[in-house]
Amino acid sequence: MSGYSADTRIRWTEWLPWVAAGAFFFLLPEYLSLGARILIFILFALSLDLILGYAGIITLGHSAFFGLGAYTAGIVSTQLAINEPFVQLAAAAAVAALLGVATGAVILRTRALTLLMLTLAITAILLEVANKATWLTGGADGLSGVKVDPILGFFRFDLYGKTAFLYCLIALFLGWWVVRRLIYSPFGAMLTGIRENTTRMHAIGAPVYWRLVLVYTISATIAGIAGALLTQTNQFVGLNVLGLEPSGDILVMLILGGVGRLYGAFIGPVVYLIAQDYLAKQYPEYWYFGIGTLLIAVVLFAPGGILGLMDKWLPFFKQKSSARASAR
Amino acid sequence: MILYVISVGLSVTMGLMGFINLAHGVFAMAGGFILSTAMARFGVPFPLALVAAFVLVSLGSIFLEKTLYSRLYARGELSQVLFCIGLILVSMAVARLIYGNLAAPVFLPDYLRGQVQVLGRDFPTYRVYLIFFSSIIILSLWIGVERTRWGAMVRAAVDNRGMAQSVGINTKRLFMITFALGSGLAGLGGALGADILPVQWGYPFEHLVYFLIVVAVGGLGSLRGPFVAALLIGIADTACKYWIPALGAFLVYAATIAILLWRPQGLFGVRT
Numbered sequence: 103m104s105g106y107s108a109d110t111r112i113r114w115t116e117w118l119p120w121v122a123a124g125a126f127f128f129l130l131p132e133y134l135s136l137g138a139r140i141l142i143f144i145l146f147a148l149s150l151d152l153i154l155g156y157a158g159i160i161t162l163g164h165s166a167f168f169g170l171g172a173y174t175a176g177i178v179s180t181q182l183a184i185n186e187p188f189v190q191l192a193a194a195a196a197v198a199a200l201l202g203v204a205t206g207a208v209i210l211r212t213r214a215l216t217l218l219m220l221t222l223a224i225t226a227i228l229l230e231v232a233n234k235a236t237w238l239t240g241g242a243d244g245l246s247g248v249k250v251d252p253i254l255g256f257f258r259f260d261l262y263g264k265t266a267f268l269y270c271l272i273a274l275f276l277g278w279w280v281v282r283r284l285i286y287s288p289f290g291a292m293l294t295g296i297r298e299n300t301t302r303m304h305a306i307g308a309p310v311y312w313r314l315v316l317v318y319t320i321s322a323t324i325a326g327i328a329g330a331l332l333t334q335t336n337q338f339v340g341l342n343v344l345g346l347e348p349s350g351d352i353l354v355m356l357i358l359g360g361v362g363r364l365y366g367a368f369i370g371p372v373v374y375l376i377a378q379d380y381l382a383k384q385y386p387e388y389w390y391f392g393i394g395t396l397l398i399a400v401v402l403f404a405p406g407g408i409l410g411l412m413d414k415w416l417p418f419f420k421q422k423s424s425a426r427a428s429a430r
Numbered sequence: 431m432i433l434y435v436i437s438v439g440l441s442v443t444m445g446l447m448g449f450i451n452l453a454h455g456v457f458a459m460a461g462g463f464i465l466s467t468a469m470a471r472f473g474v475p476f477p478l479a480l481v482a483a484f485v486l487v488s489l490g491s492i493f494l495e496k497t498l499y500s501r502l503y504a505r506g507e508l509s510q511v512l513f514c515i516g517l518i519l520v521s522m523a524v525a526r527l528i529y530g531n532l533a534a535p536v537f538l539p540d541y542l543r544g545q546v547q548v549l550g551r552d553f554p555t556y557r558v559y560l561i562f563f564s565s566i567i568i569l570s571l572w573i574g575v576e577r578t579r580w581g582a583m584v585r586a587a588v589d590n591r592g593m594a595q596s597v598g599i600n601t602k603r604l605f606m607i608t609f610a611l612g613s614g615l616a617g618l619g620g621a622l623g624a625d626i627l628p629v630q631w632g633y634p635f636e637h638l639v640y641f642l643i644v645v646a647v648g649g650l651g652s653l654r655g656p657f658v659a660a661l662l663i664g665i666a667d668t669a670c671k672y673w674i675p676a677l678g679a680f681l682v683y684a685a686t687i688a689i690l691l692w693r694p695q696g697l698f699g700v701r702t
Contacts, residue, residue, distance in 0.1 A: 160508050212694045218511070219646040220690055223683045226639060230680045346639060350515055357512055390526075394519030401513045402501060 119368050123271055127264075134263035135335070140375050141270040142331045145277045147356045147367035149324035154353075155362030156285055157317045158297030159210070162349050163221030166205075166228050167198040167322040169344035171329030173232060174198070176245045176339040181238070185251040187269075191330050198326020199319050206318035210311065222346060229344040244340035248333055266335040273331055277324050282364065284320070293317055354397055360407030369408050452514035454616055454641055455634030456521040461487050461617025462624040462633070463529060480621055487617025488610040495609045500602075518634045525633075560622060567615070568657060584608055643686050 126137055146168055153159040171194035178184050178193045209220040232239045239245050253269060284290050295303045296310055303310050333339050342348065351374075359370025374393075381389045404411050461483040468479040498517075502510050575581035587594040587601045595601050620633075644663055648655030663682055670681040 154508070160511065162511070208691060212690070215646060216690050216694045219642055220687060222639065222642065223686045223690075227680060227683045227687075230683065234680070346635070353512065354515065361508075388523065390519045391523035394516045394521075394523065397516030397519065398498065398513055401509050401516065402498070 116365075119365070120275065127267060127271075131264070134267045136375065136379055138263055138266045138270045138335050139332075140371055141267070141274045142328050142335070143352065143355065143371040143375060144368050145270075145274045145331070146325055146328040146352055147359070147371050148274075148277055148281050148364075149321045149328065150352055150356050151361060151364065151367045152281055152284070152324070153318055153321040154356065155364075155366070156290060156297065157293040157314060159314065159318065160214070160218055161221040162218055162346065162353070163223070163225035164321075164325060164352060165344055165346075165348035166221070166225035167202060167325035168329040168332075168348060168352075169225070169228060169232070170201055171195070171198045171326030172333045172339045172343045173239055173245065173329075174326070175330035175333040176248045177238060179248045179250065180245060185249045187250050187253050187334055190250070190334065191273075191327055194326045194330030194333075195323050198329070199323040202319040202322025202326075203315065206315045206322070210314045210318060222349075225345055225349060229341065232341055232344055239339070242341060244338055246338050248337045248339065250334045250337060263335070270331050270335065273327065277327065281324070284317075285364065289313070289317075354393065356407075357397065357400060358407050360409030363407075363409050366407050366409050373408065451612075452511055452638060452642070453517040453521070453634065454613075455636075455638050456518055457487050457491060457613040457616035458620030458623075458637070458641075459521065459525060459633040460490065461620035463525065464617070465621035465624055480618060483621035484614045484618045488614035491613030492606060492610045495606055499609065500606075503605075518638070521634060563622065567618075571615075643682065647686055647689050
């Protein structure tokens, strides 16, 4: 189980993703834009893991916050002409948090199918708004002409994506640190409790509803930041950041990696996006077929995703990570 | 009306059996493709092709139910949702491989084309036929669930599976048949609607939201609910797109949220 009784010091294996990211930066400079994309989706998956894996909130509408963050960052640049990257990030985070708290406070009173539908409807509404409000969002053509000033006045977003990669890496590191602190705190333990047995958490006097709203808002904020990063690195926002499809994609990534395990959010997007980059362009049919089959297989036979399988098959690894893996 | 026929099948699987079947559109798509293939390639007449769509989709769903779905009844919503997304992706890939990017062509028989006069106004014959046909389905389903032994058994099994089993109802087989019925209806709906909602490989994903809205708004476990919801959503959507195109589908989603917040269990749902 995660949290509380577990040893919360950072184990050496937990540095591996960062070492890998560093190695990626130096060894594969021509793939840095893909790398930055992967980092962004890891951050997005991390935010989803927080509510889905730990708090057990099932959502099909997490792209609402991602997309809202992406559009906010873009609109701050195109409409208000504020090109300072940190201001854009902060604006995206704030707006996403606002939407998170507003919708969370309303929809978290419901459960199961109703909750699923509500989250889906919210992201669908945002998609519709983004599609129709052409003067603001560019509609179906997407929002282009987003400008981002050099970070701290020094580091320009260059053509090769070096700055973008490092920028996303730092953002991801901070996001990871926050999420990790959260899930190993008493708050995180409480979330796990809510996921496992809501009635019982009510019974011992936990403020279940407020905890859920809080974690939903935090998660929305992180997703909003991830969206803003996407805008800043691409300097473009398209309609594909909203609606059912990105929600489904990120869900699939997280599940492939392993839900409720923190590092599942790291492995899933890496595997998914690299495979997509190779396969999807040449053989879209096989890509869908493969990812669908894989998803069914994971759900039926390996509910823990890739990390779950590693726990099972590598006794050595299991020894190291059994304390961290939250047994589902 | 097509929305209704498709989603009433969903209401059967989802409502009666408590399985979040997002992959429902897959069965509808399969129905549409079967109809199209049967008519275009093998020259099967329209009514027979409809029957074929229903039967083949039912059989296919029995296979899926036996091999995959039945493992997931006891699992949480998350597993069910994910499984369905997986199934949707696979089916989309298969459909695209077989049928390419174009919508499946549907050739209506001559007697269903043209116009017909009802109450002094002209209506396309096919739509009138659709409404008539769906009404028959609705009626027979309603009688089936409310007035027959099978209906009583299903309702008993849903309310308390253990108890139903212990009074001698084979719930496993019952669920299988119910599932097949639900999927078959989806296939029938997809086939019937193929002329109006074109059947192509993106179908299960595109219309997923509508099916779900109809069922969620209508309420789980009732047949009347999805009917009313499908009418409401269909009319609201069309009217909205006709009068205020700027808003698009916005109103439908907003209405969905409002209704679900007002009655989380849906309009006619049973509180569980």
